[in-house]
Amino acid sequence: MKRSLMLSVLVVSSVSLAASVADVKKKGVLVLGTDPTFAPFEFKGADGQIQGFDIDIARAVAKDLGVRLEVRAVGFGALMPQSVTSGRVDMAMSGITITPERAKVVAFSAPYYRSAQVFIVRSGNPGKFAWPADVKGKTIGVQANTTGQFTANDMLKPKGATLKVYDDFAAGLADVRAGRVAALIGDAPTVDDLKKRLPGQFDKAGADLAAEDYGMVFAKGSNLAAAANKTLARLRASGEYQALLNKWIVQK
Incomplete structure (x- = not known):
């Protein structure tokens, strides 16, 4: 009974911290957490800026929401799931594999890459x-x-x-x-x-x-996952997704 009560408190807390589309639009920024040691998905370029395939996907999500993207470097151990469930970031991307265990704690987008x-x-x-x-x-x-x-x-x-x-x-x-x-x-x-x-x-x-399969990660209860899925579908339909694959991943 005590364990059930504690679990309920944790669930309520995570839901209350779930950033929504309205929250992100109000503050004008989508905060992405990532571990920038995973090239070509996210890494620091010669200019010190974090770049890569995941970053461009997240930037497209932010663009569709009408806000700017802010990228925060977070070590992978703290990235999943703490940075998302605590509200420190609005979303996380770092080659994060979709698993049933993780899906009990966070919300995933549709798969965006098979590895x-x-x-x-x-x-x-x-x-x-x-x-x-x-x-x-x-x-x-x-x-x-x-x-x-x-x-x-x-x-x-x-x-x-x-x-x-x-x-x-x-x-x-x-x-x-x-x-x-x-x-x-x-x-x-x-x-x-x-x-x-x-x-x-x-x-x-x-x-x-x-x-x-990799997925974009959001707090449970957040409608940002649905928004990300819309962006992903748009990128695939327009050919932009393939262009990003060619830019970052396909070997030339």
Whole structure:
């Protein structure tokens, strides 16, 4: 009974903090929370500004609402779900996978990108790492509070792998480069981006670990999710969505 009461209080609190379309229009700004370490979806450019595929999608949502977009850098551990449920941000995007567990706490838009969890290794794969054949006794890096970590707990630990958890994805990449971990779990487009930006340093190894869909994240009860879905449908119908894919993700 006590647990039920506490849960009810939490639900009421999260609903009361849910920003609405009217709230956003009144203040004239849509606040996006993102972890800018996930190129090409969100990262800091040479000018220090956060940019990427997710940022352009969010900017389109803000434009359709008639407001400006404000981007706030938030570490992934604090981004999901605390920054949204607390009202610190109006929405979150950072390659966030739609899962039934997360959907109990936050509201998701329709999927806007289909990705996969893959293994990132040093270029040339000197450790000869492969999945699913070569996991036992290996140390695999995962980023905290990501679906990569959750999937690794379910699929790799039972096969004898040791997981090393990083708050910062870049720290995991540094350990891959130095040979301190056999591989790091990341999203497929990240590997393509790394190979483009840092040629000769990283490769993908083995089969994909899992497929997943990304969604825009909002507080429970917010009608911003419906507004985002309208923007997403418009972008797809107009060809702008494909143009953004070509700009940020499709390898040339």
